[in-house]
Amino acid sequence: MRTKPYTRQIKTRIRELGADLAGVADIEPLQALETNPTDLLQGFTRAVSIAVHLPAAVFETISDKPNPLYNATYQTANRMLDELALRTANSLEKDGYSSLPVPASQILDQEKWLAAISHKAVARMAGLGWQGKNLLLITPEYGSRVRLVTVLTEAPLAVDGPVKNRCGTCTQCRDACPARAIKGASTTDHYQDREEALHFSRCAEKLSAEFARMTDIGNYICGVCIKACPFGRSTASR
Numbered sequence: 718m719r720t721k722p723y724t725r726q727i728k729t730r731i732r733e734l735g736a737d738l739a740g741v742a743d744i745e746p747l748q749a750l751e752t753n754p755t756d757l758l759q760g761f762t763r764a765v766s767i768a769v770h771l772p773a774a775v776f777e778t779i780s781d782k783p784n785p786l787y788n789a790t791y792q793t794a795n796r797m798l799d800e801l802a803l804r805t806a807n808s809l810e811k812d813g814y815s816s817l818p819v820p821a822s823q824i825l826d827q828e829k830w831l832a833a834i835s836h837k838a839v840a841r842m843a844g845l846g847w848q849g850k851n852l853l854l855i856t857p858e859y860g861s862r863v864r865l866v867t868v869l870t871e872a873p874l875a876v877d878g879p880v881k882n883r884c885g886t887c888t889q890c891r892d893a894c895p896a897r898a899i900k901g902a903s904t905t906d907h908y909q910d911r912e913e914a915l916h917f918s919r920c921a922e923k924l925s926a927e928f929a930r931m932t933d934i935g936n937y938i939c940g941v942c943i944k945a946c947p948f949g950r951s952t953a954s955r
């Protein structure tokens with residue numbers, strides 16, 4: 718198996734299934750992440766990060782809180798991502814490589830707000846974008862208007878590297894945040910913990926105690942710091 722042509726073939730397959738971005742991270746640096754279960758990464762050598770973008774126009778319908786239109790798009794993107802991850806894992810398995818799809822939006826620890834693994838950390842190490850001041854993954858193509866999923870695999874794929882943070886002096890996400898949760902701190906690689914970038918409890922409480930209880934929402938969503946990011950904003954709404 719020649720690594721580079723096989724990696725290109727896998728990425729093409731993922732895009733043909735409907736993904737907008739795909740990259741490959743080495744598992745080794747990700748061992749430092751808290752995972753659930755703790756041995757989640759055992760036996761895997763690579764993590765494939767897959768992104769689906771949400772149209773900029775959807776975010777233009779948001780003012781200072783989520784709305785049912787964004788909620789529906791959020792749910793469709795999660796379904797697409799879970800399907801993309803499953804199809805990718807099955808396809809890699811058919812090629813002879815054990816592979817595990819990690820759900821797009823499953824919270825396993827409700828007290829600490831933790832999933833099986835951070836898709837943002839995987840995506841950053843897979844070169845899809847950088848971790849912005851809003852703590853989200855920012856891609857050059859779509860800004861934060863992407864949702865993410867991860868496939869852990871033992872397939873011998875060529876690794877992509879992190880890209881440089883391009884937030885600079887911009888503070889538009891901090892200024893727009895309805896919970897005043899974003900501190901506006903900069904990082905060259907990634908924040909050491911969530912508190913470095915956010916007043917974390919303000920964000921979590923706003924989404925769980927207020928937005929999720931709104932009529933026709935019922936999910937932990939917001940979308941305001943995503944809308945505020947100038948990267949990936951459509952020309953029409955700039």
Ligand code: B12
Binds near residue numbers: 750822824836943
């Ligand atoms: C729990 C959760 C929440 C909680 C807690 C949020 C939070 N800030 O942690 C609540 C409900 C509040 C929430 C809110 C939101 N969420 Co949310 N959430 C998750 C979920 C399910 C788990 C996150 C998790 O376990 N974090 C653990 C912490 C420690 O990790 P982290 O936040 O990624 O940050 C650390 C690492 O990234 C690390 N890191 C980065 N690079 C590297 C590299 C290495 C080598 C290492 C060791 C570490 C490292 O540095 C950070 C600080 O420690 C993920 C899905 C998933 N499985 O990832 C979605 C997810 C993070 N959410 C997402 C989104 C979009 C949102 C909202 C905008 C809501 C919405 N959809 O409208 C807000 C944004 C809040 C914000 N600005 O942070 C998207 C982010 C997409 C993107 N472009 O980045 C995700 C990835 C879902 C998805 N499938 O796309 N969310």
